[in-house]
Amino acid sequence: MKNRLCHALAINTPIIHCPMHTMTNGKMVAAISEAGGLGILGINSGYNITDVTSGASSTNSEVVGNPNNYSILDTMTERNLMNEQINTTLENTFRSFAVEVASQYDSPEKDPTAKSIVELMRKRRLTIALFEGFGSPLSLAWAKILHENGIKIMQVVSDLAFANTAINHGLDIAIVKELVVANKIQNVYPDTLVVLASGIETSDIQTLIQQVDGIYLNTPFAICNEAIIDDGIKARFLSSHKDDFIKLTLPFGDFLTFKTPYIEQILSRKLSPQELFNQLHQFQGLIDGMIKGNLSYGYCLFDLNSYNINEALSAEEIINTTFHKID
Known part of the structure; x- marks a missing residue:
């Protein structure tokens, strides 16, 4: 199944991977993209807290960065880490994949770490970004630098007001968690691509895909065979x-x-x-x-409707299973 989302992102199926903080790496993202979806290298993708042998992805600390800093790493380390994972992804697929750009600030000039990721994307000729604003819509300044570097922008939007701001600033693809919000956005902005965040166990994916441009999957990929979960x-x-x-x-x-x-x-x-x-x-x-598997002082995040999943699949099997449902 190919639709306008597939054509816009150069993918074969309208399935987008939802990355979680530090929970992705190049091999996992490549597997998703190679299967026909869109894999995304998330924040600090590939960060390794156990292998201290070499490279930007290793550390000998049990504590990861500053707990008040969403990026958790200094600018150069995070940029080098992302570059490592881009290399790994490209070694395993020639298909499209995206990079997450995360910033708490409304201007790239206030956030050298996130700005360096955009510069890296330009040098590596990567053209799709998932923008994470931590509760704030895409700003004009961020849209400008991303678009000037030839990058299409996706963002999760919470409601129509959030979407209004982000789309008017230049958002290309709105990701929403509720179908009613998706329909409102489509009515107001028919040219904006709209993707629905949904678990693979959604009761009627075939009906949903007829109403939106794509599906945004979290938990199935978070526990897939290629994932780095404990x-x-x-x-x-x-x-x-x-x-x-x-x-x-x-x-x-x-x-x-x-x-x-x-x-x-x-x-x-x-x-x-x-x-x-x-x-x-x-x-x-x-x-x-x-990642460390310690629930005495750690926690996990899964989709609200994901408790019926009882089998871990490969990224390819997830794509094929979902694609079959929406074909």
């Missing part, structure tokens, strides 16, 4: 039932995590989404949980 966490996820999970409301959305004494104790405090994220040690806690 084996024990993957096994626990696949054997769990609905009652084994509990919802986390974080600044960037609602997710499921395992119900553990650590999580239940924190949730008992009735914290705001930002306070909860801080109490969970932000992205350090996610790394502790999903």
